[in-house]
Amino acid sequence: MAEKLKQSTFNQSSEEKTRLRQAILLISSLISLSHSIKVFAAKWQSIRIKLEELFSNLTAVENCESTDNFSLSITLESISSTLNSCDELAKRCLELSYSGKLLMQSDLDIVSAKLDNHVKSISDIYAMGLLTQSNAIVVSRPSVSASKDDIKFYMDDLLSRLKIGSSDMKKQALIAFNEVILEDGRYVKTALEVYSFINLFVSFLDLKDVEIQEEAAKSVCLIAGFECYKSVLVIAGVIAPLIRVLETGSELSKEFAARCLMKVTENSDNAWSVSAHGGVTALLKICGNNDCNNDELVCLAFGVLKNLVGVEEIKRFIVEEGAITEFIKLVNSKDEVIQISSIDLLQTMAYEDESIRKTIIQQGGIRAFVRILDPKSSFSTKTREVALKGIMSIYLSSMNALNLLINYGFMDHILYFLRYGHVSVQELALKAAFWLCGTSQEAKKAMGDAGFMPVLVKFIDSKSFEIRELAAETLSSLVMLPKNRKKFVQNDQNVGLVMQMLDQGEVSGNKKLFLSILMSLTSSNSARKQIVNSGYLKNIEKLAEEEVKDAKKIVRKLSSNRFSNIFSGLWHS
Structure with missing residues (x-):
């Protein structure tokens, strides 16, 4: 297909058609020849780019009708003269x-400047309406097995339409480009x-x-x-x-723009450029616009901001703008995706930043997060999971935060989900309980008083290893407090169940936790x-005989004083 020449449809003299065809062929020859030139490489690379652009414009002219032969004829005559000069310089450089x-550098600069003018002249002629593409031949999209030349021919045709086509042709060319690059990366x-392609899209x-802007x-x-290609x-x-x-x-257009910015700012080096052009302010305005009904756009804006806050100075600017x-x-928000996006961004901003953690707490962040965990609310499991992660990330072991969590019913909510929640929510609640008991001794005491231990015991014989482990780890942490131990042993079944879990078939990782309890x-x-x-008791004895360290320690404790007769001298190590 690439070897087939487009058929001329514009009403010109045979001489002008010939001149146009000769110019196109000479440009093609010059482009090929330029690749063989070893001297003044940078200048020839620049000239080659301009030749390719001119080639694209002239091939587009072949598909046009001219309403003013004189303007086009003068331009073609000038182009031919420049191309002949360029051809002569190319041969001299090659030889x-x-x-x-x-002197050669000066001559190359002159030719390069003339080529720029010719490209502009063709565009100006079209802009003045002296060329129309109403009867232009539309090149068909190549097949899946198309050659590289076929693809290049097709892309050259799209480029010419983007450059000098009407608004409708530009739009159709953009649509065609977007469709084809989704199917085959070779076109990109x-x-x-x-x-020129990238420059055109940017312009x-x-x-x-609106339609051209959206497609671009x-x-x-x-x-x-x-x-x-992001860097390009x-x-x-x-x-x-x-x-x-x-x-x-x-x-x-805003959605596509935000999505593109989110992709390019994955490289933090580009964050400064976004900030320098006022991007942070524009993004904050989108996030804070109560009249914006485009939830997708708001979430995308949050995504860009999440990339940007990795730069400390940008994060501080966002805080100073009162964005928290x-x-x-x-x-x-009533929209789940916006809720999740805002929590995620707050969590990212607070990471390893104590001042932002304090600001979030002071601005009512705890109440907002805990509200999502209220069993009476209708929030999804996903939103509750993100809220819990946010609480665990932001509030850490702050005593003030712990008191606020308790005051706002955090423990009650967690306990409720442990008792009555769906399996996925129960596991979430277990993670929260494990985190909470690791924050402070006060938290452990509060959990013991609230009644967490009897509920946790029920999970230690779960079919899920992860749930057994979480429950056992949390219990192991809680019973370290004397007050909690007293509560735990008030129910004989608690100790018996832990002992039962030491059966030989039990996974060794959990055994260690049960022994710790x-x-x-x-x-x-x-x-x-x-x-x-x-x-x-035999379960502990067997483990002790197998030289399990914690089991041996337990046996020694039980063997001392008035419990020594129980073992009847069977254990002497």
């Missing part, structure tokens, strides 16, 4: 037959070999034509999905127009009696 480097690679972002925003967003977009200056789209574009208060308000209990006389009378 190393030039008289001086400085081919497009980006021509620098289209500032157009007032989609184009750069799709290109940003290819990791190796940034170098082409995509960030500033993307932010302008966020400020004034259509809702769909706004984010906490959004925790109470029993080790703590042996400091209590009543607990030691219950261990001996449980009927499962």
Whole structure:
């Protein structure tokens, strides 16, 4: 397909058609020849890019009708003259037959500048309406098995339409581009070999034509999905127009712009560029806009901000703008995705930052987070999970935070879900209970008083290893307090169940936790009696015989003083 020449449809003289065809062929020859030139490589690379752009424009002209032959004829005559000069310079550089480097550099600069003017002239002619593409031949999309040349031919045709086509043709070309790069990554690679493509997409972002802007925003967003091409977009200056789209574009354009910014800011080096062009303010405005009905856009804005707060100075600016208060308000949003996004961002900002943790607490963050855990509320398991992670990440072991959590009913909510929640929520509550008992001695005492231990005991024979482990770890931590041990042994079944879990078939990782619980209990006389009378003493004896360290320690404790006769001298180690 690439070898087939497009058929001319514009009404010109045979001489002009021939001149146009000769120019196109000469450009093609010059592009190929330029790859063989070893001297002045940078200058020839620049010239080659301009030749490719001119080639694209002239092939597009072949598919046009001209309403003013004179303007086009003059332009073609000038282009032919420049191309002949360029051809002569190319041959001299290839043969190393030039008289001086400085003179050749000057000649190459002159040709390069002329090529720039020619590209602009063709665009101006079209802009004045002297060329129309009403009868243009539309190149069909290549098949899946298309060759590299076929793909390049197709992309050259799209490029020419993007450059000098009508608004409708530009839109259709953008749609075609977006469709084809989703199907085959080779088209992206081919497009980006021509620098003009990216420049056009970036320039289209500032157009007032809504449909073109939306498709251009989609184009750069799709290109940003290819990791190796993100830097190309940034170098082409995509960030500033993307932010302008966020400020004034259509809702769909804003979505694509935010999505693209989220992708490029995964590299923190680009965060500064977003900030320098006012991006942070634009994003905060979207997040705090109560009249915005586009939840998807708000979530995308949160996603970009999450990438940006990795830069300390940007994070401080966000705090100074009073954004934390706004984010906490959004925790109470009716939209689940916005809730989750705001909690996630607050959690990210508070990571290893004590001052932000305090600010979140002072601004009512605890109440907002705990409210989500209220069993009477209708929040999803996913939202509750994110809220719990946020609490565990932000509030840590702060005594003030612990008191607030208790005052707002955090422990009651957790206990409720342990008792009555669905399996997935119960596991979530177990994680929270384990975290809570590790925050402080006061938390352990409060949990013991609240009645966590009898509920946790029920989970230690769960079919799930993870649940058994979480329950056992939490119990092991709680019974370290003497007051909690007394409560635990008040029910004979508690000790018996722990002893029973030491059966030989039990997973060794959990055995260690159960032994840890029993080790703590042996400091209590009543607990030691219950261990001996449980009927499962043989389980500890077997483990001790197997040289399990904690089991041996428990046996020694039970063998001392008035319990020594129980073993009848069977244990002497």
